[in-house]
Amino acid sequence: QVQLVQSGADEKKPGASVKVSCKPSGDIFSDYTVHWVRQAPGQRLEWMGWINPVTGNTRYSQLFLGRVTLTRDTSAITLYMELSSLTSKDTAVYYCARAVWFGELSPFDFWGQGTLVTVSS
Amino acid sequence: DIGLTQSPGTLSLSPGDRATLSCRASESLSSSDLAWYQQKPGQAPRLLIYDASTRASGIPDRFSGSGSGTDFTLTISRLEPEDFAVYHCQQYDTSPLAFGQGTKLEIK
Numbered sequence: 001q002v003q004l005v006q007s008g009a010d011e012k013k014p015g016a017s018v019k020v021s022c023k024p025s026g027d028i029f030s031d032y033t034v035h036w037v038r039q040a041p042g043q044r045l046e047w048m049g050w051i052n053p054v055t056g057n058t059r060y061s062q063l064f065l066g067r068v069t070l071t072r073d074t075s076a077i078t079l080y081m082e083l084s085s086l087t088s089k090d091t092a093v094y095y096c097a098r099a100v101w102f103g104e105l106s107p108f109d110f111w112g113q114g115t116l117v118t119v120s121s
Numbered sequence: 122d123i124g125l126t127q128s129p130g131t132l133s134l135s136p137g138d139r140a141t142l143s144c145r146a147s148e149s150l151s152s153s154d155l156a157w158y159q160q161k162p163g164q165a166p167r168l169l170i171y172d173a174s175t176r177a178s179g180i181p182d183r184f185s186g187s188g189s190g191t192d193f194t195l196t197i198s199r200l201e202p203e204d205f206a207v208y209h210c211q212q213y214d215t216s217p218l219a220f221g222q223g224t225k226l227e228i229k
Contacts, residue, residue, distance in 0.1 A: 035218075045166065045209055045220040061217045095165055105213045107156035109177060111165035 001025075004034075004096050004112035011118045017084040020115045022096030023077065033099045035108060036070065036081045040092040048094075050104055051079060059104055086119045093117075123148050123212050127221035133229040140197040142224045144210035149190045154214035157186055157195045160223075161206045169208075170195065200226075 003025040012018050022034065035050040049060035051070040058070045069082045079096060094115045097108035124147040134140055144155065153173035158166035168177040170186035173193055183198045197204055205228050210221040 037220075044222045045211070047218040047220070059216075063217075097165075100168075100171060104216055104218070105154065107168055107171040107211060107213055108166075109168050111167075114165055 002098060002110040004098065004110055006094075006096060006112040006115045009116040009118070011120060012086050014087055014119055014121055016086050016119075017082055018086060018090075018117050019080055019082040020094050020096075020117070022079040022081070022112050024079075024098070031102065033102055033104070033106070034079055035097050035099055035106075036068075036094065037097055037108075038092040038094045039114075040089070043092075046092075048081070050099065053079060083117075086117075088119050091117065091119045122217055123150070123215050123219055125210055125212055125219055125221035127208075127210060127224045129224060130222075131225045131227060133227050134200055135229045136200050136202055138200050138229075140195075140200055140204070140226060142195040142197075142208055142226070144188075144193045144195070144221050146191045146193070146212055148215075150212055150214040152214060153189050154212060155186075155188070155193050156211045156213065157184075158209045158211065159204075159206050160209060166209060197226075202228075 005023045007021040033050050036048040038046050051058045053072050067084050071080045096112040098110040099106035100109045126145045128143045155173045157170040160166045169180050174186045185196045187194050207223045207225050209223050
């Protein structure tokens with residue numbers, strides 16, 4: 001059973017950046033892409049982008065272009081999502097999720113538990 | 122970008138009832154690239170159906186999906202108490218990936 005364990009809740013000031021981690025159990029790096037999805041209160045799920053954990057290649061949603069950066073630490077087997085220039089509209093639960101198929105166009109079969117990021121002055 | 126609209130927003134039914142949830146795409150999905158998820162409060166979404174009609178691993182057969190093109194349906198044949206939750210559809214036919222706004226299935 002694959003598990004994705006995310007970092008804990010975080011609170012940031014407007015204008016700051018936040019970095020959320022996602023650590024998979026077992027070695028899933030070689031076979032899957034990992035996506036990030038967020039859910040603001042009362043809003044629909046919103047896709048942010050994906051990363052190939054092996055190569056580090058990334059692709060981002062136009063909605064977040066220039067503000068989001070997905071990275072990985074292969075030695076620590078951990079993935080990261082960093083979002084900059086935060087506003088109150090970025091208050092949301094952020095999820096990492098494993099794609100069923102390698103690549104971008106895929107549903108997601110395993111999800112992290114979610115990380116609440118609160119942006120407040 | 123392809124948008125998804127789910128209906129109804131809220132569905133009030135009783136255990137044992139049949140539930141029918143709808144998801145409509147703004148453009149035709151060429152390969153029925155549509156998934157359904159269940160989400161309970163405080164939990165991550167759980168994959169139920171992909172490719173419009175294929176049940177994910179471990180999903181009971183009371184859950185079924187159908188549809189093609191722009192109109193898709195999730196049917197729960199006989200509601201169990203644990204089925205009351207929010208259901209989301211997702212298209213993965215074209216980038217950017219997109220989700221519907223969700224249907225809340227509540228106990229009547």
